[in-house]
Amino acid sequence: MLPGMDTAVNDFLNDLRPRVAGDLRSDIYTRTLYSTDASLYQVMPYGVLFPRHADDMQAAIEAAAKYRVPILPRAGGSSLAGQTVNTALVLDTSRWLDQILEINVEESWARVQPGIVLDAFNAALKPHNLQFGPDPASSNRAGLGGIVSNNATGSHSIVYGMTADHVLEMQVLLDDGTPAHFRPLDGDELRQHMAKDGREGEIYRAVATLIGDDANRQIVRAGTPRHWRRCGGYNLARFIHDGTIDHYLPQDSRFNLANLVCGAEGTLAAITELKLKLVERPKLAVLAIIEFPTLLASLEVVPEILETQPTAVVN
Numbered sequence: 286m287l288p289g290m291d292t293a294v295n296d297f298l299n300d301l302r303p304r305v306a307g308d309l310r311s312d313i314y315t316r317t318l319y320s321t322d323a324s325l326y327q328v329m330p331y332g333v334l335f336p337r338h339a340d341d342m343q344a345a346i347e348a349a350a351k352y353r354v355p356i357l358p359r360a361g362g363s364s365l366a367g368q369t370v371n372t373a374l375v376l377d378t379s380r381w382l383d384q385i386l387e388i389n390v391e392e393s394w395a396r397v398q399p400g401i402v403l404d405a406f407n408a409a410l411k412p413h414n415l416q417f418g419p420d421p422a423s424s425n426r427a428g429l430g431g432i433v434s435n436n437a438t439g440s441h442s443i444v445y446g447m448t449a450d451h452v453l454e455m456q457v458l459l460d461d462g463t464p465a466h467f468r469p470l471d472g473d474e475l476r477q478h479m480a481k482d483g484r485e486g487e488i489y490r491a492v493a494t495l496i497g498d499d500a501n502r503q504i505v506r507a508g509t510p511r512h513w514r515r516c517g518g519y520n521l522a523r524f525i526h527d528g529t530i531d532h533y534l535p536q537d538s539r540f541n542l543a544n545l546v547c548g549a550e551g552t553l554a555a556i557t558e559l560k561l562k563l564v565e566r567p568k569l570a571v572l573a574i575i576e577f578p579t580l581l582a583s584l585e586v587v588p589e590i591l592e593t594q595p596t597a598v599v600n
């Protein structure tokens with residue numbers, strides 16, 4: 286038995302190893318490497334799986350459910366609050382699941398795997414004069430699976446909003462390993478999904494009931510901060526489109542469980558594929574530098590600067 290691991294974890298790893306094509310590592314060296322991310326936390330994982338394809342992730346999640354061992358999806362590991370360290374099996378998607386599957390230039394969307402790094406994605410989009418809107422400063426290492434799961438954004442959030450505003454659809458694995466395709470559903474389609482057997486139907490029924498209840502909607506309204514740049518907690522506010530929380534209406538207000546997975550930090554489902562909205566690259570970039578005697582003085586004029594409609598204001 287591996288030191289520091291209980292029998293269930295050893296049985297889990299032994300059961301899983303022959304079922305995956307990717308490397309499954311539980312040596313102390315690998316575990317130590319993956320015990321840190323960009324945060325100040327350090328927690329030793331049980332092991333690390335480098336899935337070769339979504340089937341490996343599915344096998345890991347099915348076995349994890351059987352042995353009741355936590356799993357932790359990871360992309361670039363650039364999270365700042367310990368999101369990718371835990372006593373769990375880490376699923377590192379950055380090694381193999383980092384491909385662009387399709388770019389649709391005419392309709393401005395792309396399908397990608399969760400491990401692709403944002404800068405690499407944008408480099409492939411550049412010849413088409415397209416890019417992914419949100420621009421977290423970690424774009425040279427952060428992967429789209431992590432960016433979506435943290436609902437990240439960057440200095441151009443004034444024009445592009447949050448990552449959740451740019452996620453159209455996703456392929457995920459639920460907590461028992463069931464694959465599901467989360468996409469916008471109209472009323473009839475939602476009812477069909479709610480009638481499904483198994484974990485997927487259960488989730489559609491639970492979320493639709495939860496968010497359909499007036500008392501619950503009141504709780505979501507009361508508990509949601511009134512600013513749009515928010516990424517804490519589950520994204521239930523994105524299911525309420527009556528102007529009481531956000532004053533702008535989303536382009537597509539149909540029921541889409543992808544909204545809930547954005548910002549869920551890997552706790553609700555493991556993403557195996559994303560369909561992302563793309564934006565046109567800016568035609569021109571202009572930089573204005575203003576000097577201020579104090580930090581406070583620079584902050585005080587931000588409202589005035591915003592009236593000039595900049596794409597970013599950096600202090």
Ligand SMILES: Cc1cc2nc3c(=O)[nH]c(=O)nc-3n(C[C@H](O)[C@H](O)[C@H](O)COP(=O)(O)OP(=O)(O)OC[C@H]3O[C@@H](n4cnc5c(N)ncnc54)[C@H](O)[C@@H]3O)c2cc1C
Binds near residue numbers: 364369
């Ligand atoms: C130098 C630096 C600058 C940064 N700048 C910004 C910034 O400008 N704006 C900003 O918003 N953030 C910023 N961040 C933090 C930012 O949130 C992360 O960089 C980025 O969102 C995470 O990407 P990642 O690939 O490293 O994800 P990871 O850290 O690997 O994972 C992030 C979360 O996503 C989950 N996850 C990963 N893959 C999957 C998957 N396939 N399925 C389900 N869940 C998954 C993980 O479990 C974790 O909870 C910065 C961080 C650093 C270190």
